[in-house]
Amino acid sequence: MFEYIRIAVAVPNVSVANVTYNVNEIIKKATEADKENADIVLFPELAITGYTAGDLFFQKTLMEENTNGLKEIIKASKNLKSVIAVGLPIEVKGRLYNAAAIIYGGKIYGVVPKTFIPNYNEFYERRWFSSGTELDVGELTAEYLNISDIQEESVPVGNDLVFDTGYFRFGAEVCEDIWAPIPQSCRLTLNGAEVMLNLSASNQYLLKRSYRREMVSQQSGAQICAYAYASSGSEESTTDLIFSGHGLICADGKLIAENKKFIDTDYVLYGDVDLGKIRTDRLKIKTYGQSADLYGSADDVYEVCIPYKERENDLKYAKIEKLPFVPENEEELESRSNEIFEMQVEGLERRLEVVSAKPVIGVSGGLDSTLALLVATEAVKRLNKPASEVVGITMPCFGTTSRTHDNSVRLMKALGVTYIEIPIKEAVLQHFRDIGQDENKFDLTYENSQARERTQVLMDYAGKIGGLVVGTGDLSELALGWCTYNADHMSMYGVNSGVPKTAVKNVVKVIAKTHFPAAKDVIADVLDTPVSPELLPPSDNGKIAQQTENLVGPYELHDFYIYYTLRFGFTPEKIYALANKAFDGEY
Structure with missing residues (x-):
């Protein structure tokens, strides 16, 4: 409604390598978010198996359970109206990839492998995973994925996927991808993605939370997009690493929502994002269009259509400032x-x-x-x-x-x-x-x-x-x-x-x-x-x-109308709806 979408960042409890438990927790959180009319539910990196499974990723038993877990989530999504992005390992032609699965309405619509595989300091992911750049196929058959009993269609795979729901367009990247000098999100947003999803693990150390917040916010501003980030919860912590379950939703350079606890797990974070602002800024800021012409190309991405049905949005989680010219802080x-x-x-x-x-x-x-x-x-x-x-x-x-x-x-x-x-x-x-x-x-x-x-x-x-x-x-x-x-x-x-x-x-x-x-x-x-x-x-x-x-x-009303008229060119109907939310019961 009025170009708003609701994003849910879900950080479930995780039991490493216990796929049945993890899948149940994922479905619980997806169902909870769906009841809140979330358009997108984002889960952390490797949420189905757990990020810290280590050499268990080489075990056939775990990978078979991983496939079964994916099928259970796909089946559960048939009764949900939200798009789900969940992390899992996936094997393609003898190589293992750390990937995001995009699921909606009882089908998987795409698999996005991680591009940049960290192998420095405390990270040694190359021990298990290959980069998405090493993929030499663009789709996987349902038979190959062992999901032919619930889906006939082949599934696009690649780090070049832009998903078009007819209401909003989005892309996905995995953890380290945002830390790269030129993140994958740059290519995807220059080719139309309005929302970026990052499925992350991202261990915690001193000052990393604030750095991560600034990085996600900056990326959303530079790419003129909404950017949602879900990091592995505290139950992934080991003797060597602490995971904090950091959840973030930013849009156009501003923080929309963030989880409160420094070390966290088992929660769902919601944010209502105004895509109207993003679309207006992309129209106005010609540098975006020039960058798309210079660095973006339709040949660089593969568009995946999702037959999504727009949901009602009551602006419950919208941060609408009564005084847009006057900071609250x-x-x-x-x-x-x-x-x-x-x-x-x-x-x-x-x-x-x-x-x-x-x-x-x-x-x-x-x-x-x-x-x-x-x-x-x-x-x-x-x-x-x-x-x-x-x-x-x-x-x-x-x-x-x-x-x-x-x-x-x-x-x-x-x-x-x-x-x-x-x-x-x-x-x-x-x-x-x-x-x-x-x-x-x-x-x-x-x-x-x-x-x-x-x-x-x-x-x-x-x-x-x-x-x-x-x-x-x-x-x-x-x-x-x-x-x-x-x-x-x-x-x-x-x-x-x-x-x-x-x-x-x-x-x-x-x-x-x-x-x-x-x-x-x-x-x-x-x-x-x-x-x-x-x-x-x-x-x-x-x-x-x-x-x-x-x-x-009241001048506070006039300035509210002036701001949204001149800054974003919103319709009178939308501005009126926003004013009703911001000034609820005052006038």
Whole structure:
């Protein structure tokens, strides 16, 4: 639904070389995931036999049980609606391969052998397994696999398989393949795979968990794909090696889901992945298409069609951020706020340096003008000029409250900028008389006349002193059209035009603490002031009567819609569904 798929990473209990036990555990986990409407269930490397079977891989008894175990999983899948990827050893023409079997609806649709066989440090897999590059066949008959009693069709085999379900396309690789300089996933994703599955064992040592997480996340970002990773659980641990059962689901460079325990087993991890984001980015980022042309070729892969039936997805495991522009993590929030501020300052600093002009700003005592003023003050500082180079003009009129007026004055004084107060009430009343506007009629003309008068003052004063009018409107206001034409929609440099409203507040809060401690008290009150254009008279008790969010709705909703519309081009229906999930019960 809405291009979401649910991926399940299943790490079952394992008893090494006890195939019957392992298969029962695999079927239990597959059934559990199927009940959760998983589209894909991913198991670890060699899950049917256990990864640490060692020389038992050469025993005919184990290999026969392995085949029987595979058949049992295929039979069980007939009653399930999920695609299953499970690890097993498979013998082809006298060579043993460490492989992934792709199973759906009572059939096996492909076998993907491991390409890169580690034989260094604690690994000596070449003792048992050959590389997928050594295969000289492209398919295996059902008779050869000893599954002809449950399946007639031959089974494609190779590390070049891309599976197309009609709803999503995926590929598979095994453990070490992702650690290679050029992973197999590169070829598969450049030829259309949107999801990569890695069946892994990957023993544990100090700091490897974080390295593995970064590697999987980076691979999902570089290949613009979803990447799921299932590693052998703790019951595979030996006297020499510890296995931690690390499970990961990443997409487009972001972590979607990860198991919590450092050493883990016997669990299923779920993640809902938005393929719409991946598809949009592949369309937008032309480097992906160029890379596909340069390094990918239809001749390099073999496409396998799976007659998959799309499943319902209730977005239960979807990580949908209510505030996509505002990180939840405090450390990340502070870092991003500083980054936004630095970019704003750099842009304005360069402009001021080139045109040799003083910044002129209309200061209202609200959030947007406060941020613009802080940016301008820091920009002139970095140009080795005094704060007084910044000209702040407050222009009280009908709707100005004592709170916002006093805050604007206190802020300018605390920052040391040049402070000018130009009341515009009389000028606006004169304009009303000129055009025949009733001053008691609080209509659009009443409001816009004030906004245009303020802009005229700013532009004319800037012209007088050779200044540059710094606009204060933010991205959200501009996207909504919540500004007055030929008034606050105009400036000589819109320093906030790329900053959404939900981010403005956090940038001001962080920067006040790190850059402007002398102004932190007044900024704290600005942060606590309702967002308002103050174009209508205050209430009887002198407080702000006109509050923007009461008129246009909550900015957190607007920024949510703006993000998914502009960033990914989602349909209104999809954005509405995501909003219902993110803001459940709030509106």
